[in-house]
Amino acid sequence: MNNPAQAEGQTTAWQPNVILVDADYLDAVAFDLIVNFERMIGRRIPPADLCHWLDCIALDGGLKAGDNQIQVAFLHGKEKTAFDNVRPASFAELDGQAFKDALGEFQMSCCPVEPIVSAADLFCESLSALFEAKGVERLMVVGNMEEYGDRVRSLCAKAERGKEVTLFAMQPQTGRGFYSEILGYSLMSALGISHEELK
Numbered sequence: 792m793n794n795p796a797q798a799e800g801q802t803t804a805w806q807p808n809v810i811l812v813d814a815d816y817l818d819a820v821a822f823d824l825i826v827n828f829e830r831m832i833g834r835r836i837p838p839a840d841l842c843h844w845l846d847c848i849a850l851d852g853g854l855k856a857g858d859n860q861i862q863v864a865f866l867h868g869k870e871k872t873a874f875d876n877v878r879p880a881s882f883a884e885l886d887g888q889a890f891k892d893a894l895g896e897f898q899m900s901c902c903p904v905e906p907i908v909s910a911a912d913l914f915c916e917s918l919s920a921l922f923e924a925k926g927v928e929r930l931m932v933v934g935n936m937e938e939y940g941d942r943v944r945s946l947c948a949k950a951e952r953g954k955e956v957t958l959f960a961m962q963p964q965t966g967r968g969f970y971s972e973i974l975g976y977s978l979m980s981a982l983g984i985s986h987e988e989l990k
Contacts, residue, residue, distance in 0.1 A: 804974060806862040806898065807928040810848055811923055813881070813914055814867035814874065814901070816935040817978075820961065821876035823976055830989045837876045839981040841891055842897070847977035849894050852931035852957040853970075859895030866914055869903040877981075913940035915946060922950040929955045936960040944969075 825836045849861060865882065873880040882901040889898045904910045914934050921927050934943055936958065947956055947968035956969040964971040 805924045805927050806850070806860040808852075808854060808859055808861040808895075808931075809915060809925060809927050809929070810845065810852070810861060810863045810931040810933070811914070811921060812863065812865050812933045813910065813935050813988060814865040815871060815939075817933060818871075818874050818876050820974060821874075821978055821982070824952065824975065824982060824984075828979075828982070828984055832984070836982050836984065838874070838876050838880070839978055841874075841877050841879055841885075841981070841985075842892075842979055844877070844895060845897055846892065846929050847980050848933065849897075849961065850961070850970045851977060852929060853955060854894055854929070856893045857895060861895055861897045863897055863899045865899065865901045865911065865918065866917065867901060867903055869905060869911065871903075903913060911935070911942065915939060915942045918946055918965035922946065922954065927954060929957075930960065931957050932969075933959045936962070936964060937975065953980065 829836050832952055836900065845863060853910050854861070872882055875912045877886060885899050886901040887899070888894055891897070904913050916961045918932060921930055932943065934940070936943065941959065942959065944964065944966040947958070948966055950956075950968055952968070957972055958969045959974040960979070961974055963973070
C-alpha cells in the first residue's frame with residue numbers, strides 16, 4: 792500500500808474493513824498502562840501482543856468470526872523503526888505481512904510520517920481518503936484523540952453515511968457519525984492483564 796493519504800487511484804487497494812492506527816500513540820498508551828499496572832498488581836508486564844490486540848479491536852469494531860478481509864495501516868514517525876511496547880515490534884518486518892485467524896485475514900502495512908507533514912495532518916488526510924474510498928465498509932480508528940480529536944470527530948460528522956466507524960480512545964467520544972470504544976480495554980487484554988488481578 793502506498794501513502795494512505797493518497798486517495799486518488801487507491802480506492803481499489805482498500806479492503807472492506809480497515810483499522811487505521813497512529814502507531815506512536817498506541818505505543819505511548821501501552822507504555823503508560825504497563826507502568827501504571829506494574830505498580831498496581833506488583834508484577835512485570837510484557838509488551839502487548841499485537842495480533843491479540845488487533846483481534847480485540849476488530850471485535851470491538853463489530854466484526855464477527857468469518858472470512859473477513861481486514862487491512863491494518865500503521866502510521867509512525869520516520870525516526871521510529873519499531874514499537875517499544877508492542878510485539879512484533881519492527882515496522883519494516885510488519886510491513887506487507889499478514890496473519891489469519893477466526894475473524895479473517897489481517898493485512899498489515901506501515902507508513903512513516905515524512906518531516907514535511909505532521910502526524911496529525913497525515914492521520915486526518917488518511918482518514919478523509921478512507922471515507923471517500925468506495926470499497927471500505929467498516930473503519931476502526933485509533934488516533935491521538937487528545938491531540939487532534941476535534942479534527943477526527945469533524946471528519947466523521949461530515950462524512951457521507953454508509954460506513955460503520957468506531958473511534959477508539961482512552962475517554963468516551965461524543966459526536967455524530969461514529970461509535971465510541973475505550974482503547975484501554977483492548978490493550979489491557981493484549982498486555983495479559985486479567986480482571987481478576989484488578990480486584
